[in-house]
Amino acid sequence: xxxxxILLKSGGCGDGRPYxxxxxxxxxxxxxxxxxxxxxxxxxGTITHMxxxxxxxxxxxxxxxxxxxxxxxxxxxxxxxxxxxxxxxLLGHEITKxxxxxxxxxxxxxxxxxxxxxxxxxxxxxxxxxxxIIADLSRMRAK
Numbered sequence: 001x002x003x004x005x006i007l008l009k010s011g012g013c014g015d016g017r018p019y020x021x022x023x024x025x026x027x028x029x030x031x032x033x034x035x036x037x038x039x040x041x042x043x044x045g046t047i048t049h050m051x052x053x054x055x056x057x058x059x060x061x062x063x064x065x066x067x068x069x070x071x072x073x074x075x076x077x078x079x080x081x082x083x084x085x086x087x088x089x090l091l092g093h094e095i096t097k098x099x100x101x102x103x104x105x106x107x108x109x110x111x112x113x114x115x116x117x118x119x120x121x122x123x124x125x126x127x128x129x130x131x132x133i134i135a136d137l138s139r140m141r142a143k
Contacts, residue, residue, distance in 0.1 A: 048082045052096045052122050063124035069133065070119030074102045077112065111140050 010018065045054075051067035053059045071082050082102045083091055094100040101120050104113045115136050121127050128136070 047088055047091055050092075050095070051120075051124065053124055055092045055096050061124065062130070063127050066119050066127045066130065066133070067124070069130075070116045071102065073112070073116040073119070074104065077108060078102075078105065109140070111136070115140075 009022070047055070049068040049071045051064035053061075054064050074080075074082055080102075083094075083100075086094065091100075099122055101117070104116070115128075115133065118126075118128055119133065
């Protein structure tokens with residue numbers, strides 16, 4: 001999940017939303033049994049969006065998607081590319097061993113920044129579920 005794979009359609013959605021977002025690239029997607037927690041496999045993708053457990057152990061899960069969503073949150077808010085200018089050869093080490101994450105601008109709403117930080121936690125077991133993320137974003141939007 002990354003910004004360049006999200007398509008936006010403006011207007012005419014019929015439900016009052018100004019636009020609809022659609023995920024456009026499922027080239028590396030896998031079907032998981034609902035009872036599985038992760039898939040161990042050789043994983044390909046964009047290193048900037050890979051969770052630490054994917055980089056270290058190749059474990060792809062819903063929680064690694066939550067991590068990638070946090071990077072997407074940062075990209076959406078800032079309009080930037082995560083870790084731009086960092087050599088790929090160093091990035092995996094910085095993400096997994098140095099806990100490096102993109103930095104939000106100082107004027108980022110606190111709740112939004114906090115949600116992203118929860119989503120890109122190093123420990124996947126303490127990241128929120130997408131259901132929790134939707135609830136948090138809906139609450140922020142209602143304010």
